[in-house]
Amino acid sequence: MSDDMRPFLESEQIALQKKVRRWVDSQLIARGVDEPEDPEAAARRLLRLLARAGWIGYTIPKRYGGKDTRISARHLCILREEISRGSSMADTMLAVQGLGSFPIIHAGNPEQKKEFLPPAARGDQIAAFALTEPEAGSDIASLQCRAVRRGSAYILNGLKSFISNAGIADNYVVFATTRPAAGKSGITAFIVDADNPGLSVREKLSLIAPHPIGTIEFRDCRVSVTRRLGRVGQGLEIAHATLQVFRPTVGAAAVGLAQRALEAAVDFGSSRRQFGRAILDFQGNRFRLAEMATELRAARLLVHDAAWRIDHPGKDSALASSMAKLFATETAQRVIDWSLQIHGGRGLVSGSVVERLYREIRALRIYEGTSEIQRLIIARLLTQGSRGHPKGKSRPARS
Numbered sequence: 001m002s003d004d005m006r007p008f009l010e011s012e013q014i015a016l017q018k019k020v021r022r023w024v025d026s027q028l029i030a031r032g033v034d035e036p037e038d039p040e041a042a043a044r045r046l047l048r049l050l051a052r053a054g055w056i057g058y059t060i061p062k063r064y065g066g067k068d069t070r071i072s073a074r075h076l077c078i079l080r081e082e083i084s085r086g087s088s089m090a091d092t093m094l095a096v097q098g099l100g101s102f103p104i105i106h107a108g109n110p111e112q113k114k115e116f117l118p119p120a121a122r123g124d125q126i127a128a129f130a131l132t133e134p135e136a137g138s139d140i141a142s143l144q145c146r147a148v149r150r151g152s153a154y155i156l157n158g159l160k161s162f163i164s165n166a167g168i169a170d171n172y173v174v175f176a177t178t179r180p181a182a183g184k185s186g187i188t189a190f191i192v193d194a195d196n197p198g199l200s201v202r203e204k205l206s207l208i209a210p211h212p213i214g215t216i217e218f219r220d221c222r223v224s225v226t227r228r229l230g231r232v233g234q235g236l237e238i239a240h241a242t243l244q245v246f247r248p249t250v251g252a253a254a255v256g257l258a259q260r261a262l263e264a265a266v267d268f269g270s271s272r273r274q275f276g277r278a279i280l281d282f283q284g285n286r287f288r289l290a291e292m293a294t295e296l297r298a299a300r301l302l303v304h305d306a307a308w309r310i311d312h313p314g315k316d317s318a319l320a321s322s323m324a325k326l327f328a329t330e331t332a333q334r335v336i337d338w339s340l341q342i343h344g345g346r347g348l349v350s351g352s353v354v355e356r357l358y359r360e361i362r363a364l365r366i367y368e369g370t371s372e373i374q375r376l377i378i379a380r381l382l383t384q385g386s387r388g389h390p391k392g393k394s395r396p397a398r399s
C-alpha cells in the first residue's frame with residue numbers, strides 16, 4: 001500500500017487518499033476493468049464512473065461544479081496515484097479531462113467557464129488538449145497550425161497529432177499560430193467544438209496499451225472569436241501553465257502503476273517456490289525487492305514535494321516538477337521491469353497484471369515532455385543566470 005506522505009499532505013488529503021483507495025479496490029481492481037476490449041466505450045464508461053464518484057470534480061473549481069476553490073496539485077496526485085494503481089485507462093480519463101479543462105480555468109472568460117466547466121465536472125462532456133503536431137513535438141514553439149482572423153471568426157487550418165480523446169472528445173483546446181513571424185509569442189488558444197464541420201478525426205492510433213488517441217485535422221475550420229481563449233499570443237503561456245500543474249501528476253500516475261507492480265511482486269514471489277523455497281527467500285531477490293520499494297518511495301516523495309510547492313504559491317516548483325516527472329516515470333519503468341522478472345515467464349503472459357503494467361508505463365516517459373526534455377529543463381534551471389547562460393535566452397522546449 002502507498003506510504004503515508006504526512007509531511008506534505010494534510011489530514012483532509014490523507015482522508016481523500018484512503019477514500020479513493022477503497023473505491024479503486026472495490027470499483028476497479030475487484031471488477032477487473034484494467035484491460036478494456038473497446039477502448040473508446042471503456043473510456044466513456046470510466047469517465048462517467050469517475051464523475052459519479054466525485055473524482056472528476058477535483059479537476060474543476062468549486063464555483064463551476066467542482067470540489068476545491070482552486071485546483072490542487074496534491075489532490076490530483078493522490079487521485080492519479082490511486083486510480084492508476086487500479087486502471088491506467090481510468091487515470092487517463094481523469095488526467096485528460098483535467099488537461100482540457102485547466103486552460104479554460106486559467107484563461108477563460110466568465111461565459112466560457114460557465115459554458116464548459118460544469119458539464120466537464122459532471123462528466124457530461126469530454127475534454128481534450130491539442131498541442132502536439134506532426135512536426136512539433138518537444139519543440140512546441142514551432143507549431144504550424146494556423147489561425148487567421150476573418151471578421152468575427154478565426155479560420156483554422158492544420159493538424160494535431162497524438163491527441164488523447166481524439167474522436168470521443170466533445171471539445172478541444174487547440175493551440176494555433178495567429179502570427180507565424182512572432183514565433184512563440186504568436187501562439188493563441190481556442191476552444192473548438194468536436195462537431196464543428198471544419199474539424200475531423202483523420203486517424204485513430206492503436207498504442208502498445210489501450211488509450212483513446214489520434215490525429216485531428218482542421219480544414220477552413222471557422223471558430224467564433226468568442227471561442228478564443230485568453231489574449232492573442234497568450235497560447236504558449238496557457239500551455240505551459242497547464243503542463244506545469246500536470247507534470248508531477250504524471251509522476252504520481254507512474255508511482256501508482258509501480259506500486260501495483262511491487263504488490264504483485266511481493267504476492268507472487270512469496271508464494272512461488274523453486275529449489276524448495278519461496279523465490280523471495282533468495283537474497284538476490286530480497287535485495288531487488290528492497291531497491292524497488294526504496295526507489296518507489298523516493299519517487300513518491302519527489303512527486304509530493306513538487307505538488308506541495310505548486311499548491312503553495314511563491315514556492316519555486318518548476319525544478320521540483322521536472323525532477324518528479326523524470327525520476328518517477330524512469331523509476332516506475334525499472335520497478336515494473338523487476339516485478340516482471342520476479343514473475344518469470346508468467347509475467348509475459350497477455351492479460352497478466354505485470355504484462356499490462358509493463359506496456360502501460362511506457363507512454364509516461366514520453367507524454368507531457370519526454371525524459372530528455374525534463375533533463376534539459378532541469379539543466380536550464382540550474383545554469384540559468386550563470387556565466388555563459390544568460391537568463392531567458394534558451395528556446396522553450398515543451399512544458
Ligand SMILES: Cc1cc2nc3c(=O)[nH]c(=O)nc-3n(C[C@H](O)[C@H](O)[C@H](O)COP(=O)(O)OP(=O)(O)OC[C@H]3O[C@@H](n4cnc5c(N)ncnc54)[C@H](O)[C@@H]3O)c2cc1C
Binds near residue numbers: 213371
Ligand atoms: C500516450 C500519449 C498521449 C499523448 N497525449 C497528448 C495530448 O493529449 N495532447 C497533445 O498535445 N499531445 C499529446 N501527446 C504527445 C506528446 O506530448 C509528445 O509525443 C511528446 O511531447 C514528444 O513529442 P514527439 O513524440 O513528437 O517526439 P520528438 O519531439 O520528435 O522527440 C523524439 C525523441 O527525441 C528526443 N528529443 C527531442 N528534442 C530533444 C532535445 N532538444 N534534446 C534531446 N533529446 C531530444 C525526445 O526526447 C525523444 O526521445 C501524447 C503522447 C502519447 C505517447
